[in-house]
Amino acid sequence: MNCIEIKNVTKDFKNTRALDNINLKLEENKIYGLLGRNGAGKSTLLKIISNRIFTDSGSITVNGKNTCENDSSQRKIYLMNESNLYPPKMKIKKAFQVTASFYPDFDFEYANKLAKLFNLNVNKQIRSLSTGYTSIFKVITALSVNTPYVFMDEPILGLDANHRELFYKCLLEKYTDNPFCCIISTHIIEEVAGIIENVVIIKNGSIIRDTSCEELLSEGYTISGPAALADKLAEGKNIIGSDSIGGLKNIYIAGKNDITEIPVGIEIVSMDLQKLFVQLTNS
Amino acid sequence: MYLNLNDDKPIFIQIAEGIEDAILTDSFPEESQIPSITEFSVMYKINPATALKGINMLVDEKIIYKKRGVGMFVSSGAKQKLNIKRRNAFFDSYIKTMLEEASRIGITKEEIIKLLEEKGEQI
Numbered sequence: 001m002n003c004i005e006i007k008n009v010t011k012d013f014k015n016t017r018a019l020d021n022i023n024l025k026l027e028e029n030k031i032y033g034l035l036g037r038n039g040a041g042k043s044t045l046l047k048i049i050s051n052r053i054f055t056d057s058g059s060i061t062v063n064g065k066n067t068c069e070n071d072s073s074q075r076k077i078y079l080m081n082e083s084n085l086y087p088p089k090m091k092i093k094k095a096f097q098v099t100a101s102f103y104p105d106f107d108f109e110y111a112n113k114l115a116k117l118f119n120l121n122v123n124k125q126i127r128s129l130s131t132g133y134t135s136i137f138k139v140i141t142a143l144s145v146n147t148p149y150v151f152m153d154e155p156i157l158g159l160d161a162n163h164r165e166l167f168y169k170c171l172l173e174k175y176t177d178n179p180f181c182c183i184i185s186t187h188i189i190e191e192v193a194g195i196i197e198n199v200v201i202i203k204n205g206s207i208i209r210d211t212s213c214e215e216l217l218s219e220g221y222t223i224s225g226p227a228a229l230a231d232k233l234a235e236g237k238n239i240i241g242s243d244s245i246g247g248l249k250n251i252y253i254a255g256k257n258d259i260t261e262i263p264v265g266i267e268i269v270s271m272d273l274q275k276l277f278v279q280l281t282n283s
Numbered sequence: 284m285y286l287n288l289n290d291d292k293p294i295f296i297q298i299a300e301g302i303e304d305a306i307l308t309d310s311f312p313e314e315s316q317i318p319s320i321t322e323f324s325v326m327y328k329i330n331p332a333t334a335l336k337g338i339n340m341l342v343d344e345k346i347i348y349k350k351r352g353v354g355m356f357v358s359s360g361a362k363q364k365l366n367i368k369r370r371n372a373f374f375d376s377y378i379k380t381m382l383e384e385a386s387r388i389g390i391t392k393e394e395i396i397k398l399l400e401e402k403g404e405q406i
Contacts, residue, residue: 031330168328176321176331194288194329213330214293264387270291 002028002063004049004077004149004181009058011044011205018044020205022058028148029179033196033213035189037281041205042185043081046151050079062149075103080142081153084134088127092137095126096144105146114140114170118163131158139167143174151183156191164188168195193273203281213273220276221257224250225266233259233266241279252279286327294329298337303365306346306357313359317347344368 004026011019019041026032036042047053049060051067051074059066062073086095092115100106115122118136129137135157142150156164172195175182186192199216201209209216220240223230227249234251241252252271262268271279284301286294305311318326323334338355341347346361358364385395 165328169325172325172328172331173321176324190288194286194294194327194333197330197332272288 002148004067005061006045006049007059007061009045009048009055009060011041011048011053011056017205019048019055022205022207024200024207024210026149026181026183028181030181030198031175031196032181032183032198032200033189033192034183034185034200034202035277036185036202040202040281042202043153045202046079046081046153046183046185050074050077050151052079076147077149077151078103078142078145078147079151079153080138080155081151082157084126084138086126089125091123091125092120093122095137096122096141099141099145103145103147107144107146111140111144114143117166117170132160132163135159136163143170146178147180149181149183151185153185154187155184156186156188164191168192171195189274189277190272199273201277201280208280216276217270217273218256220252220254220271220279222250222252222269222271222275223259223266224248224269225263229263229266233263241282254280286329295333295337295340298323298327298329298334299340302338302341303346303369306361307365307369309362311357313357313361316354316356319354 006022006024006026009019009022010017022045024045034042034046044053048055049067051069054068059068061067062076065073067073067077086098090098096106096108096111100108112122114120118140120133120136120140126134126137135155136159139152139155142152142155156167159167168191171182174180184192184196193213196213199209199211199213200207211219223233225248227244227247230249230251234253238254239251240254243250252275257268257270259268284305286297286301288294290297292300302311302317305317306313311317320331320334320338323329323338324331327334338347342349342355344364345358346364347355348358349355381395382392385391
């Protein structure tokens with residue numbers, strides 16, 4: 001099956017271990033959410049897969065072929081991240097052409113259509129763009145390259161609410177018309193929770209969760225109610241966190257909800273992706 | 284049709300129930316075409332697999348049927364089928380919750396009946 005396979009990848013920066021023995025399989029035609037706190041190793045992982053930096057050990061293959069210094073493998077992957085690889089004085093329409101020379105399936109018509117939708121003037125120079133429009137330019141490029149694997153590192157950085165909605169809609173339209181493997185790394189978890197099919201959570205350079213969104217959400221729940229009652233009900237369960245206000249307490253539990261008898265005054269509620277993420281990655 | 288992504292109810296069930304509501308109110312009449320997976324996915328900003336899962340629930344119940352290469356349609360008789368389904372679920376979905384809340388705040392069954400007789404007429 002076509003996929004990206006990451007095996008035993010480790011990366012050190014001087015005295016810090018950025019990635020610690022990462023094993024991960026990214027399947028084609030799925031939307032992944034790559035989640036992790038600041039400095040967890042998300043960007044490093046994406047840069048290593050796209051060969052912008054090298055691993056210290058381990059291997060990465062795309063559809064069975066090694067990616068390291070391999071041009072044909074790298075043409076299957078597109079990474080958008082914070083770095084701008086185009087000359088700052090280059091006009092956007094020229095940047096589209098340059099991109100197309102590396103990625104022959106680049107769709108000019110689609111890119112120009114998106115530019116219109118987002119009100120991006122393609123005759124502008126890249127350096128003249130605001131933070132938001134720099135993101136928009138990058139996102140449009142990423143959606144137009146038509147590679148089987150597209151990595152988006154913080155695609156919505158600086159985008160206003162209207163442009164974020166438009167981005168999600170364009171992404172889903174593109175994806176349903178022509179599925180591809182898309183990895184979105186973001187901190188705005190609430191907004192992507194419905195869009196992503198699989199979740200990969202990185203904590204301190206290690207992958208702590210790699211599962212479907214649905215499976216992950218069934219992995220945790222909250223017991224809410226009077227502290228004494230809640231504590232009693234949570235006894236013997238895998239507590240991953242709690243908070244309380246006055247005599248009321250929320251206890252976050254990892255594991256499937258197996259409580260059959262709910263005492264009066266107690267509420268059992270499921271956790272949303274963001275809450276679960278916060279509890280799983282709290283140090 | 285409104286989806287609440289933070290609701291306890293999974294999104295695919297919300298999609299299925301939203302379509303059911305639309306059929307019951309004739310927004311999606313029987314034998315008419317319903318929006319495509321892409322349209323649901325884009326409109327509600329959800330993964331197409333989730334939308335598909337919700338719609339497939341209704342296909343399994345024969346409330347929706349698929350015409351290959353054309354799209355998805357509301358089955359004839361779907362409205363009545365849904366009516367029966369909702370009636371059967373009425374006690375669990377509505378009355379049970381009401382009785383639980385009533386017992387929490389000490390409203391007796393007699394009081395509930397009185398309320399229904401006095402104010403139920405207005406609705």
